[in-house]
Amino acid sequence: MMKITNYKFIAFIKKFIVLMILLLFNITTSTVISQTKSLSMILDMVHNNPGETPYNSQYNDPDVLKKMGYNGKVFFLFESAQLAINWDKVDKAILPLGSPDRLWMDTKAAHIDSLYTNIKNAGLQVYTQCDLILFPKMLIEKYNLKDIMGDPRNPQTEKYLRILLREMFVQFPQLDGIVVRIGETYLQDAPYHLGAINNKTNAEETIIPLINILRDEVCVKLNKKVIFRTWYSFDVKETDYMHVDKAIEPHKNLTISVKHCEGDFHRGNPFSKVLGMGRHKQLIEVQCAREYEGKGAYPNYIAKGVIDGFEEHLWLRKTGRPSSIREIFNEGKKTGKLAGIWTWSRGGGWEGPYIGNEFWCDLNAYIMAQWAKKPSATEESIFNRYTRNVLGLNKKDGETFRKLALLSADAIIRGRRSAAYYNDINPRWTRDEYIGFPKLPTDLKKVKVILAEKDTALEMWNEIVKLSENIRFKDDKTADFVKVSSKYGLYLYRIYRSILYLSAIDTNLYPKSELNKWIEEYDAAWVEYQSLEASNSNCPTLYSKNETLRMRYSPADKEVNRMRKVLISKKTE
Numbered sequence: 001m002m003k004i005t006n007y008k009f010i011a012f013i014k015k016f017i018v019l020m021i022l023l024l025f026n027i028t029t030s031t032v033i034s035q036t037k038s039l040s041m042i043l044d045m046v047h048n049n050p051g052e053t054p055y056n057s058q059y060n061d062p063d064v065l066k067k068m069g070y071n072g073k074v075f076f077l078f079e080s081a082q083l084a085i086n087w088d089k090v091d092k093a094i095l096p097l098g099s100p101d102r103l104w105m106d107t108k109a110a111h112i113d114s115l116y117t118n119i120k121n122a123g124l125q126v127y128t129q130c131d132l133i134l135f136p137k138m139l140i141e142k143y144n145l146k147d148i149m150g151d152p153r154n155p156q157t158e159k160y161l162r163i164l165l166r167e168m169f170v171q172f173p174q175l176d177g178i179v180v181r182i183g184e185t186y187l188q189d190a191p192y193h194l195g196a197i198n199n200k201t202n203a204e205e206t207i208i209p210l211i212n213i214l215r216d217e218v219c220v221k222l223n224k225k226v227i228f229r230t231w232y233s234f235d236v237k238e239t240d241y242m243h244v245d246k247a248i249e250p251h252k253n254l255t256i257s258v259k260h261c262e263g264d265f266h267r268g269n270p271f272s273k274v275l276g277m278g279r280h281k282q283l284i285e286v287q288c289a290r291e292y293e294g295k296g297a298y299p300n301y302i303a304k305g306v307i308d309g310f311e312e313h314l315w316l317r318k319t320g321r322p323s324s325i326r327e328i329f330n331e332g333k334k335t336g337k338l339a340g341i342w343t344w345s346r347g348g349g350w351e352g353p354y355i356g357n358e359f360w361c362d363l364n365a366y367i368m369a370q371w372a373k374k375p376s377a378t379e380e381s382i383f384n385r386y387t388r389n390v391l392g393l394n395k396k397d398g399e400t401f402r403k404l405a406l407l408s409a410d411a412i413i414r415g416r417r418s419a420a421y422y423n424d425i426n427p428r429w430t431r432d433e434y435i436g437f438p439k440l441p442t443d444l445k446k447v448k449v450i451l452a453e454k455d456t457a458l459e460m461w462n463e464i465v466k467l468s469e470n471i472r473f474k475d476d477k478t479a480d481f482v483k484v485s486s487k488y489g490l491y492l493y494r495i496y497r498s499i500l501y502l503s504a505i506d507t508n509l510y511p512k513s514e515l516n517k518w519i520e521e522y523d524a525a526w527v528e529y530q531s532l533e534a535s536n537s538n539c540p541t542l543y544s545k546n547e548t549l550r551m552r553y554s555p556a557d558k559e560v561n562r563m564r565k566v567l568i569s570k571k572t573e
Contacts, residue, residue: 436553
């Protein structure tokens with residue numbers, strides 16, 4: 001009896017051990033699967049300059065997008081179905097056949113239909129960006145919508161908005177979903193439409209009722225997807241975000257889009273506090289050719305900082321707050337809250353500089369798309385795969401190129417803003433193709449550090465130029481562009497440095513005896529910079545000395561000339 005009992009007990013223990021091993025293996029396997037699972041949305045958009053000829057970009061080619069790892073494309077605002085529906089089901093008199101409005105919209109419809117079909121036939125998802133609320137002028141006039149169309153709670157507004165949403169998907173069945181933007185309304189390429197939204201930051205009056213309409217009409221009734229952007233609406237304060245989150249019932253087809261940093265895409269801007277919060281799935285926006293940092297005209301590797309954290313955000317880890325999208329992914333692995341990545345491979349902002357080579361955009365876009373395909377992968381492993389498989393570099397040249405790329409990130413934060421005191425310099429002092437005259441903090445200790453950083457940035461740019469000359473690329477065109485664009489960065493940041501020193505002199509934070517030296521440095525830097533374009537056909541267009549309405553600062557050249565006059569008058573005394 002005792003022997004039988006012992007035998008059964010031993011058998012039980014063996015089975016138990018086997019079960020535990022299998023269970024442990026299953027848990028481990030499940031964890032690995034969860035960690036390596038691709039994000040469901042890997043989207044890209046070419047953000048064309050409003051009112052200008054669209055970019056001639058490789059990212060409009062679906063084969064290029066698929067090869068890079070994307071599974072969907074977001075069309076820009078002026079390629080949106082909302083501009084091209086005919087409204088015949090409502091009233092054929094709104095857009096009568098033969099009218100200029102109707103001819104324009106029919107032409108637009110044929111064009112975007114071909115664009116959507118091209119992407120859809122390649123097996124990619126089709127999304128389009130929408131400015132809401134936006135209607136044809138003739139519709140607004142006939143049904144007296146002008147004074148009410150900005151209020152989504154108004155019954156008339158809601159009625160026509162629901163019709164608009166339905167007809168977009170009926171007349172363009174290729175659409176998988178829409179990306180909704182509120183606040184700004186661009187009409188540069190929409191001559192027969194008007195748009196409006198009231199109180200874009202008001203949750204009760206605008207955001208919640210609008211999302212509920214979109215959720216009901218698109219997500220539920222049509223079983224299509226809505227991506228709602230939070231930018232400058234409820235993307236900064238946690239309480240604002242959570243208020244909206246709690247008021248909207250989650251849906252499998254509803255996703256909230258959040259930039260990886262607060263505000264515009266600036267180095268030094270806070271990492272988004274609302275990422276990872278709430279009940280809704282989230283999509284992270286990433287700009288690959290940053291509008292405030294050259295637009296691809298010079299080396300600017302941002303993918304590592306976005307994935308693993310920029311140096312100015314690493315202090316957050318001591319507080320327990322995330323500083324990178326990898327942390328957001330890791331925290332949300334079980335819930336799958338991070339739905340994907342939405343890159344802007346090209347564009348953002350206005351005007352130039354303009355590039356003829358998308359090399360630096362390509363680097364950022366590739367790394368972001370490949371990481372989204374396998375978020376468990378290290379950024380460095382993806383980078384090395386890019387240098388090896390895409391650029392065809394050997395190990396030594398790949399290491400040199402990586403050093404150059406990482407150095408560009410360090411040089412940009414120090415050269416444009418500050419790694420130590422980034423909150424003390426408004427990054428908008430230079431944007432697009434314009435350079436303003438920045439204001440420095442009044443603390444002399446901070447100013448000394450900030451100016452020293454500008455010197456360090458120049459040392460880094462000099463090193464970047466040297467590195468660019470020692471990388472053996474497969475083709476001469478790439479090799480030449482990397483060299484020229486590296487010099488472009490060096491010469492531009494030499495101009496930046498002289499402007500920051502002159503700003504310090506202008507506010508008595510640096511010796512006025514140095515005024516002549518730094519005006520001469522400013523002039524010499526511009527000569528060097530302009531000579532680059534004159535001697536290189538593949539050089540991106542240059543920054544301008546002119547004034548623009550979009551600048552919030554006086555043009556640097558205007559202020560330098562003011563200081564120059566003071567210097568000349570003193571010399572003649």
